[in-house]
Amino acid sequence: MKQLKAGLLGGGSWGTTVAALMCRNVPVTLWARNADTVAEINTNHSNTTYLPDAMLPESLVASTSIEETVADADVVVMGIPSQSFREVLLEVKQHIRAWVPVISLTKGLELDTRMRMTEIINEVLPGHPVGVLTGPNLAREIMAGQAAASVIAMEDEIIVKELQNVFKSGLFRVYTNTDVIGCELGGVLKNIIAIAVGMGDGQGAGDNTRAALITRGLAEVTRLGVAMGGKPETFAGLAGMGDMIATCTSPQSRNRHVGIELGKGRAMQEIIDDMVMVAEGAKSAPAVMALAEEYGVEMPIASDVYRVVSGQTNARGAYRGLLRVTAGAESEPG
Numbered sequence: 001m002k003q004l005k006a007g008l009l010g011g012g013s014w015g016t017t018v019a020a021l022m023c024r025n026v027p028v029t030l031w032a033r034n035a036d037t038v039a040e041i042n043t044n045h046s047n048t049t050y051l052p053d054a055m056l057p058e059s060l061v062a063s064t065s066i067e068e069t070v071a072d073a074d075v076v077v078m079g080i081p082s083q084s085f086r087e088v089l090l091e092v093k094q095h096i097r098a099w100v101p102v103i104s105l106t107k108g109l110e111l112d113t114r115m116r117m118t119e120i121i122n123e124v125l126p127g128h129p130v131g132v133l134t135g136p137n138l139a140r141e142i143m144a145g146q147a148a149a150s151v152i153a154m155e156d157e158i159i160v161k162e163l164q165n166v167f168k169s170g171l172f173r174v175y176t177n178t179d180v181i182g183c184e185l186g187g188v189l190k191n192i193i194a195i196a197v198g199m200g201d202g203q204g205a206g207d208n209t210r211a212a213l214i215t216r217g218l219a220e221v222t223r224l225g226v227a228m229g230g231k232p233e234t235f236a237g238l239a240g241m242g243d244m245i246a247t248c249t250s251p252q253s254r255n256r257h258v259g260i261e262l263g264k265g266r267a268m269q270e271i272i273d274d275m276v277m278v279a280e281g282a283k284s285a286p287a288v289m290a291l292a293e294e295y296g297v298e299m300p301i302a303s304d305v306y307r308v309v310s311g312q313t314n315a316r317g318a319y320r321g322l323l324r325v326t327a328g329a330e331s332e333p334g
């Protein structure tokens with residue numbers, strides 16, 4: 001069988017990690033906009049800004065040229081944060097070959113359009129097979145050699161199996177799924193619940209409270225995800241519950257970190273200014289609330305997170321709100 005070549009866009013923590021994983025199976029060129037990052041990967045086989053303790057495979061080649069990265073690629077992978085995803089994809093469009101599959105690693109929504117990243121790919125690159133790799137996958141843990149499982153979701157059952165072999169390795173187990181909408185939304189929506197959990201943790205909440213927030217959070221994420229076309233069972237799998245647990249409990253999660261700092265009473269802008277990395281949940285929250293309204297879905301936890309990240313209330317006020325709601329049947333919102 002022909003050896004596939006991969007081009008991956010995005011030299012942050014997850015883009016670099018996935019490039020390192022793929023290197024075990026196929027030749028990979030990694031594009032980063034920062035020339036220092038590219039030089040460091042090619043010379044020292046490290047990316048200390050985003051993965052301070054990791055050694056990268058010597059076979060991983062980095063480039064500052066999008067053309068060089070995608071022109072002969074048989075699969076293109078996008079590890080660009082959601083608010084910059086389209087602008088980079090438009091450059092990819094200038095050089096990508098026809099029908100090459102494009103896989104998103106990104107867990108956010110475009111703010112202006114509320115679109116998922118696979119919808120943006122479909123719009124910018126019509127005809128290209130589209131997919132998403134998602135699941136409980138904290139980058140630093142994977143680079144440290146810990147075992148993890150993930151999901152690659154594509155509508156085409158043949159291409160998804162071929163690409164499964166490009167991403168998987170001994171300690172990185174990759175399952176296939178054909179529910180692109182559900183898998184993608186699982187990754188996007190859990191970020192907001194992780195902020196809520198962090199807000200509780202930052203105020204000294206207990207384990208029972210965290211478990212309640214995760215469980216009720218998963219219920220509201222599932223309601224919106226299913227209303228938007230995802231399958232209910234997807235939200236009980238790796239892309240749903242799996243990612244929810246990892247992100248809501250890990251000290252490595254950037255979204256949970258934002259919540260913790262909000263819980264301590266810090267201002268949103270100050271928290272973001274102190275972070276090198278992206279926290280997608282804070283950016284996507286307004287788009288998620290707009291979608292909840294459009295689809296007529298109640299999301300009390302996400303709604304409180306939105307009010308805090310948009311400065312309408314503080315974490316302490318929101319937390320009281322979460323406890324104030326009168327409980328009905330467990331199958332109901334609230």
Ligand SMILES: NC(=O)C1=CN([C@@H]2O[C@H](COP(=O)(O)OP(=O)(O)OC[C@H]3O[C@@H](n4cnc5c(N)ncnc54)[C@H](OP(=O)(O)O)[C@@H]3O)[C@@H](O)[C@H]2O)C=CC1
Nearest residue numbers: 011012013014015034079084105106107137138139277278
């Ligand atoms: N980290 C993780 O554990 C996981 C992350 N994800 C998702 O992956 C996506 C990428 O996140 P991650 O790698 O962690 O992010 P990081 O914050 O670690 O890195 C962001 C990367 O994006 C680059 N970037 C930012 N803006 C632009 C732009 N306008 N044009 C080109 N490049 C840009 C940055 O470049 P520069 O250095 O030049 O600023 C940097 O390389 C997110 O949607 C995240 O939710 C998914 C699973 C796990």
Ligand SMILES: O=C(CO)COP(=O)(O)O
Nearest residue numbers: 135136137138253254255
């Ligand atoms: O998506 C992730 C783990 O699966 C990473 O979460 P954070 O962006 O909160 O770090």
